[in-house]
Amino acid sequence: MRLLLVEDNVPLADELLRDLKGQGYAVDWLADGRDAVYQGCTEPYDLIILDVGLPGLSGLEVLQQWRSGGLATPVLMLTARSSWAERIEGLKAGADDYLAKPFHPEELQLRIQSLLRRARGLANQPQLQAAGLQLDEGRQCVTLGDNDIQLTAAEFRLLRYFMHHPGQILSKSHLAEHLYDGETERDSNVLEVHVNHLRRKLGRSVIETRRGQGYRFGGAGA
Numbered sequence: 001m002r003l004l005l006v007e008d009n010v011p012l013a014d015e016l017l018r019d020l021k022g023q024g025y026a027v028d029w030l031a032d033g034r035d036a037v038y039q040g041c042t043e044p045y046d047l048i049i050l051d052v053g054l055p056g057l058s059g060l061e062v063l064q065q066w067r068s069g070g071l072a073t074p075v076l077m078l079t080a081r082s083s084w085a086e087r088i089e090g091l092k093a094g095a096d097d098y099l100a101k102p103f104h105p106e107e108l109q110l111r112i113q114s115l116l117r118r119a120r121g122l123a124n125q126p127q128l129q130a131a132g133l134q135l136d137e138g139r140q141c142v143t144l145g146d147n148d149i150q151l152t153a154a155e156f157r158l159l160r161y162f163m164h165h166p167g168q169i170l171s172k173s174h175l176a177e178h179l180y181d182g183e184t185e186r187d188s189n190v191l192e193v194h195v196n197h198l199r200r201k202l203g204r205s206v207i208e209t210r211r212g213q214g215y216r217f218g219g220a221g222a
Helices: 010-022 033-042 059-068 084-093 105-119 153-164 172-179 188-202
Strands: 002-006 026-030 047-051 075-079 097-100 128-130 133-136 141-144 147-150 207-210 214-217
Touching: 002 010, 002 033, 002 172, 010 026, 010 105, 026 033, 033 059, 047 059, 047 105, 059 075, 059 084, 075 084, 075 105, 084 097, 097 105, 128 153, 133 153, 153 172, 153 188, 153 214, 172 188, 172 214, 188 207
Parallel strands: 002 026, 002 047, 047 075, 075 097
Antiparallel strands: 128 133, 133 141, 141 147, 207 214
16 A cells, blocks of 8 residues: 655654554655645555645645545545644545544554545454455454464565455556555566465465456455
8 A cells, every 4th residue: 555644744754654664555755735736646645644734835735735636535634733623624625534643653553544444445343354364454464264374564565455455456557556655666577476475375266367457356266
């Protein structure tokens, strides 16, 4: 899952980048509202974390421009103020959730998980479930039947994205856009390797290859 973080407090941004990447997210970071308006509309993010107090344009102005342009990406707003009036203004402008600073990293993690699942119409359960699998995002492992199966970081990122999109045909280019940040080289051959590793661990039927189209998670027999 690929996130955009818009935060001008550099120490906080560094901390969030470290935490989010450790949770398996690909993250791009911006510190100016004017840059965020363009970036948010041109890159395929799964979720955006947007600070209210930004230079250039405020977070609220950025959000208003995104929504008026038709951007439907979930937006979680961060604010250093606890004003209920500000939160209402943000929600009216199209924010999906609000989090007041300071906050516990686990609360941010859980809110992100909830927003991502809600955007896909998935149940907000303790563990992500699809195709007979249960994914523990905290431990980054998957349960099949009674067995816990360990995953590498790359396998976890890929499986989580598949489980957010069960039954959908996903091209290699689409997967690359959502699994890597803007500075990472995207290699479709590497994706193929990770898909094969997941098949060996979970069974070949779990991920179906659609020639000329890509992959479908939860294929026939899964």
